[in-house]
Amino acid sequence: MYNLGIDLGGTFIKAGVVDSENKIRAKFMMESHVDTNVDGLCARMIECAKTAVDEAGLTMDEIEHIGVCVPGAVDSVNGVVVYCSNIKFRNTPLAAMIKERTGKPVFVHNDANAAAYGEVVAGAAQGCKDVIVVTLGTGVGGGVIIDGKIYAGFNSFGGELGHTVIVHNGEPCPCGRRGCLESYASATALIKQTRESMKNHTESRLWQICPDISQINGKTAFDAMREGSKAGAEVVNRYINYLGCGLTNFINVFQPEMLLIGGGISKEGETLLEPLRKILAVETYGSSMDAPKTRIGVCTLRNDAGTIGAANLYRLYEND
Numbered sequence: 001m002y003n004l005g006i007d008l009g010g011t012f013i014k015a016g017v018v019d020s021e022n023k024i025r026a027k028f029m030m031e032s033h034v035d036t037n038v039d040g041l042c043a044r045m046i047e048c049a050k051t052a053v054d055e056a057g058l059t060m061d062e063i064e065h066i067g068v069c070v071p072g073a074v075d076s077v078n079g080v081v082v083y084c085s086n087i088k089f090r091n092t093p094l095a096a097m098i099k100e101r102t103g104k105p106v107f108v109h110n111d112a113n114a115a116a117y118g119e120v121v122a123g124a125a126q127g128c129k130d131v132i133v134v135t136l137g138t139g140v141g142g143g144v145i146i147d148g149k150i151y152a153g154f155n156s157f158g159g160e161l162g163h164t165v166i167v168h169n170g171e172p173c174p175c176g177r178r179g180c181l182e183s184y185a186s187a188t189a190l191i192k193q194t195r196e197s198m199k200n201h202t203e204s205r206l207w208q209i210c211p212d213i214s215q216i217n218g219k220t221a222f223d224a225m226r227e228g229s230k231a232g233a234e235v236v237n238r239y240i241n242y243l244g245c246g247l248t249n250f251i252n253v254f255q256p257e258m259l260l261i262g263g264g265i266s267k268e269g270e271t272l273l274e275p276l277r278k279i280l281a282v283e284t285y286g287s288s289m290d291a292p293k294t295r296i297g298v299c300t301l302r303n304d305a306g307t308i309g310a311a312n313l314y315r316l317y318e319n320d
Helices: 038-055 094-102 111-122 187-200 220-226 230-254 264-268 270-283 302-311 313-317
Strands: 002-008 012-018 024-031 063-070 072-075 080-084 090-092 106-110 131-136 140-146 258-262 295-298
Touching: 002 038, 002 111, 002 302, 012 038, 012 302, 024 038, 024 302, 038 063, 038 094, 063 094, 063 111, 063 302, 063 313, 080 094, 094 106, 106 111, 106 302, 106 313, 111 131, 111 140, 111 258, 111 302, 111 313, 131 230, 131 264, 140 230, 187 220, 187 230, 187 264, 220 230, 230 258, 230 270, 258 264, 264 270, 270 295, 302 313
Parallel strands: 002 063, 063 106, 131 258, 258 295
Antiparallel strands: 002 012, 012 024, 072 080, 072 106, 080 090, 131 140
8 A cells, every 4th residue: 555645845845655664665855836826836746746656666546545744724624724824825725626636535734743643653653642742943843642643723723832932021933922942942043042152152162163153053052062162061051951841841731651852953862862851850740750751752754754644644534
């Protein structure tokens, strides 16, 4: 059995043919051209998907289901994209549009939720029913899996973990609030914190790691810390404490079996996870009790999580 997963982003469309063992048989990527109209964007998504099918040496007749994930609010029951901030989808019946053009059953969900589901069915959270996935990128994304199902609330806007406040009246956030986790624990925030430290510590080893302040990335402070930079260590420790505050909140609310971190910062592995575990061991509710504790780890599917998760969305509706 083969299924198609389509991951629509603001810059690229990624499509993959996923087999019954959740291995990607072939994949293809092309520019999204989000400035085009809805019909044109839908046509590009199908073109990308059919190219992936061709690359796999298959035909569309051999595809059973199509799953699509998009960066926005999705009425997944009806396959309608309610809203996307940077794509021209407003109450767009995307599932019906793609089904009309392909003749296949189509399922649509939010991209962060689909990526979280991908980790559950084929990644680091296999076998777990209650999982939180936090992605640290340009923003802070989130996916919530409860009893093996994606949780998105009654209005499809649930799971926006990056927009929970950790500093009252703190840094402004693109969402309009102040003090959101995204403003302190995204890769964007870490770059900003590193830049401020470099400006305040002109003698720091940070400048040797990155002589051009415009070239700072999410690794800069971590690399400086590893080379003995006090300023680099201060940036990293402050960043991890902010992140730990947010993760503690999520665990206290959901008590998931597993909490996974994705995005570029997750590549730091144990350098990130070890201090986070120490924070969570003290801060989470019930940490002193002799009871099962949430495991924390990193996502393993990387850029394929959305594609694999989307290809498996049909599973959520098998018993409906």
